[in-house]
Amino acid sequence: MATAGGGPVADRGCRGLCLLSFCVLLAGLCWGNSVERKIYIPLNKTAPCVRLLNATHQIGCHSSISGDTGVIHVVEKEEDLQWVLTDGPNPPYVVLLEGTLFTREVMEKLKGSTSRIAGLAVSLAKPSPASGFSPSVQCPNDGFGVYSNSYGPEFAHCRKIQWNYLGNGLAYEDFSFPIFLLEDENETNVIKQCYRDHNLSQNGSAPAFPLCAMQLFSHMHAVISTVTCMRRSSIQSTFSINPEIVCDPLSDYNVWSMLKPINVSGTLEPDDRVVVAATQLDSRSFFWNVAPGAESAVASFVTQLAAAEALHKAPDVTTLPRNVMFVFFQGETFDYIGSSRMVYDMEKGKFPVQLENIDSFVELRQVALRNSLELWMHTDPMSQKNESVRNQVEHLLTTLEKSGAGVPTVILRRPNQSQPLPPSSLQRFLRARNISGVVLADHASVFHNRYYQSVYDTAENINVSFPEWQSPEEDLNFVTDTAKALADVATVLGRTLYQLAGGSNFSDSIQADPQTVTRLLYGFLVRANNSWFQSILRHDLRSYLGDGPLQHYIAVSSPTNTTYVVQYALANLTGQVINLTREQCQDPSKVPNENKDMYEYMWVQGPLNSNETERLPQCVRSTARLARALSPAFELGQWGSTEYSTWTESRWKDISARIFLIASKELEFITLTVGFGVLICSLVITYCINAKADVLFIAPREPGAVSF
Structure with a gap:
């Protein structure tokens, strides 16, 4: 009796149906992407x-x-x-x-x-x-500075001055x-x-x-x-x-360097004296990673970079009785993350310089919007109740005024003695120790900056502009009036630091370079991807340079673009090009007379050759280093701290x-209903086909396949 194999035939029918369904699904996905591109912009x-x-x-x-x-x-x-x-x-x-x-x-x-x-x-x-x-508050970093109900209560919570009055x-x-x-x-x-x-x-x-x-x-x-x-x-x-x-803590790195190299594997002796020059690196706005910060950050750290370059050129810097430390703090916008971490590390002996080593403290804040050439010297009235501190502060102010006398475009002024310090990193150091310090700013009381911590604090805010007919390379080297003004402030700062460090012979020869200032302003505020920034960075950091300005938000991934560029700019402006190969530069421990505890070594792309076809890489030796800028609250696990910054950023x-x-709600409902109807019909048809597969998909009988 002859029989037909119904089971295997049905299996083949199912496999065919599955294959067909898979092909339809794949085509649907491809078509879906195409449809999505047509629907959405x-x-x-x-x-x-x-x-x-x-x-x-x-x-x-x-x-x-x-x-x-x-x-x-x-x-x-x-x-x-x-x-x-x-x-x-x-x-x-x-x-x-x-x-x-x-x-x-x-x-x-x-x-x-x-x-x-x-x-x-x-x-x-x-x-x-x-x-x-200004989307910021009127009293920035309120509660995390030096003033409180127990220290200068009349100044706490900006009772005396609402610094950011437009906030x-x-x-x-x-x-x-x-x-x-x-x-x-x-x-x-x-x-x-x-x-x-x-x-x-x-x-x-x-x-x-x-x-x-x-x-x-x-x-x-x-x-x-x-x-x-x-x-x-x-x-x-x-x-x-x-x-x-x-969520992740806001964190990055502070950038710091020494005028004279020190051994970073240990700490300074108590008798070693250091003059600190400080500024902040970061800013913010209402929107994530949009932080141009022209006046609130860039102008001040560019000025400090130019001052560092000028000071390093003084012939006798290696013999000065006191050292100078340049610090660029990250995260100051968010309750002084960078400065509070450095103070914490100094107190715990985790930083080469200790609090007792600090002789004086000079800080640059907002300095690009000076009226009538005036630069204001802000000091803390509370710490000056101590006679010793008052005398040291007076010496500091006198030195600044003496240095400014040789620069007619900068007029140093003293504000009213009864007013507090503006928001500044110095306040975090004063919380730990009475230090003679001054904050230099373009404002006597409230900020001149009408766009503090906003998307509008751009190059235009500090009057940095270039002729329209110039090429990007010409813009890079075009010395603006703002660059000249900031170079003059840098000159005053450089000469002041020189004298505070004990120098006297070459003060008048210290002169900041307006060309350096204009290149830095152009790179940070207009176009980061320029020939000079390319020459001072490592090859693998080129991607950090975009065709627009750098943004100065601290973020959670570190180091940020700004941190790296500032470190490398500081290294190239204050360091020394030495004759080492790439391998030696990356591992100087094998080279006689080179010491990584004393210096930082960087293999940079270097300038273009004479034909301008390729770059000439070189090794730069400097004291420019990075130090962690993570709030001590996260080191200590004190997430509810009122002493340290606790800012975090949500993940997404x-x-x-x-x-x-x-479409209208009615049309959407009709479309949904029709869609369900089509789905149900498809399921019914699929079920019927599958149930009758042995009839619909009968395979032809092979010749001779007859059994008796």
Whole structure:
């Protein structure tokens, strides 16, 4: 009797069906990517507001885990908010806000109507707001300086002077919706055109669907406070094989160097005296990693770099009775991270220089916006109640005035004796020890900087500009008036440090180079990817140099671009080119008379050859080093500390923004219903085909395959 093998035939039918399904799925995925590109327009030049946390609370912005979507509404004047807040029939909305309207008053209105607001996209104001804009607080780093209820209570909490009087505090608020900065004017115009084509209402009536919408992704993993997020991360790290860390401490490295080399493997003798020249490296704004910091940071550390170069050229620096330490502190914007860590390390004997070695302290703060050539010398009135400290401070001020007398474009002034120090790193040192110190700034009382810690604190804010017809290389070497003014301040600083270190013979010969200042300003504020920055860096650091300015946010991954560039600039300006091969430079321990405990060795790309076809790499020996700038609170596990900075940054999975056309709710429901119907029909058909596979997919019988 002949039989047909129904089982194997059915199996082959199933395999064929599976193969067909796989091919359809693969084609669907490929087609899906193509469809997605046609539906969505990604916004590639944006900067988000992210969540930061400290010991007590959280600040910043975040979206839901799947992103927040809303119909776009352009707000060009305050009256346009009415549509978003009450009149518009299709909430929630994503507001495209003109930069001039990004004020506390407008943000309070939006914050109070979160059910109708899905997010915010802010365009840059051009030109910068004439009235100023500072999202920082009026009393920066309040509670972490030297003044408190037990030390100068009349000065605590900026009772005497609200230094940043324009500060609106927006950067320290917590927003429950995402906020993005639109950095590209072309992308902003695309969004506005989409809005005009689809969302603009006629005669006050509701616009017809489809509408132009925006989706913002910026979901933050950390919540509540640093105490909470660090505890959760710690538990994950302890008990999980693949821990999910939700936040990271803000941290980086301080840059420091010595005028005369010291052995960093030990500590100085108590009798060794050191003059400290300090400034800060970092800044911030409302938006993540957008921190141009022209006046709040760059002008001061560029001036200090130029002063360091000028001082190292003095013929007798190696024989001066006192040493000079140049320090560039990171994280000062966030409750003095860098300076508090250095003081902590000095107290614990973990840094070569100890607090008792410090003879005097000269700090540069904001110095680029001087009025009538005046440079103000701020001192601490409380520590000067000690007669010895008062005499030392008087000597310090007299030395500065003497040095300034030889530079007619810089007029040194003393502010009122009854006013406190402005926000400065010196305050952290005074918390630990009475030190004779001075803070040099362009303001007698409140800041001259109208854009303190904002996106508008750019090159234009300190009047750095270049003729339009010049090439980038010509701009690099074009000495601006600002560069000349800062070079004069650097000259005063260099001569002061020379005299404080015990020098007297060559003070007048110390002169800062305006060419150095203009190159530094151009590199940090205009175009980092320039021929000079390339020549002073290692080959593998070239990627740090973009076609725009560097940003000076401390972040959580370190060292940051700014830290590396400042260290290498300091090394090249103050160091010495020595005749070593690449291998010897990278491992000088095998070279006679070279000591890595005394010097830092860097193999840099070097200048172009005579044909300008390739670079001539060289070894630079200097004392420019890095020191950890992580708050002691995280070393000690004191996440709720009120003594040290506790700032952390939340982690996130995805940050992006895109626009697309959105259909009405009715059409979306119909589409969903039809989709379910198609799915059910497909499942029924598939089941029927599979059930009748032995009939539908009968294979032809092979000849001779007959059994009896």
